[in-house]
Amino acid sequence: MFRAAAHAETVHAHAHLKALGEIGSTLENLKVAVAGETHEFKNMYPDMIEEAKAEGNKSAERSFVFANEVEKVHAELYQKAIDNLDNLEEADYYVCSVCGMTVENEPPDKCPVCGAKASAFSKVD
Ligand SMILES: [Fe+2]
Ligand SMILES: [Fe+2]
Numbered sequence: 001m002f003r004a005a006a007h008a009e010t011v012h013a014h015a016h017l018k019a020l021g022e023i024g025s026t027l028e029n030l031k032v033a034v035a036g037e038t039h040e041f042k043n044m045y046p047d048m049i050e051e052a053k054a055e056g057n058k059s060a061e062r063s064f065v066f067a068n069e070v071e072k073v074h075a076e077l078y079q080k081a082i083d084n085l086d087n088l089e090e091a092d093y094y095v096c097s098v099c100g101m102t103v104e105n106e107p108p109d110k111c112p113v114c115g116a117k118a119s120a121f122s123k124v125d
Contacts, residue, residue: 026085027082030081030082034075034079037071037074037078041069041072045064045068045071048060048064049064066098066113070100073101092105092123092124093123094106094122095124096116096120097120097121103121107120108121
């Protein structure tokens with residue numbers, strides 16, 4: 001039920017973005033994505049990590065540190081797509097169920113962000 005609702009919310013978000021005229025070319029969308037991820041790992045999450053530390057909230061700190069590290073990877077993946085836009089190759093993507101680490105082609109033996117085993121990664125269809 002929640003997955004169905006989440007899918008419906010994605011449909012709504014796409015419709016809202018379209019109505020706002022915020023869906024551009026692939027290159028424009030990738031540039032916006034790089035900027036968004038970069039804001040997250042340079043400003044948003046570092047501030048949140050500091051707040052969690054100040055509050056002694058280890059669980060929140062860990063969650064924000066994981067997200068911060070993975071946003072860097074997302075920015076790199078988007079930048080790589082920009083750099084190779086005329087010659088993009090298809091790739092499989094895997095996501096770590098512990099930290100969200102996102103990798104191309106094959107899951108690593110050990111997650112470089114959280115240390116989870118390869119079995120923690122699932123392929124994105
Ligand atoms: Fe991201
Ligand atoms: Fe991980």
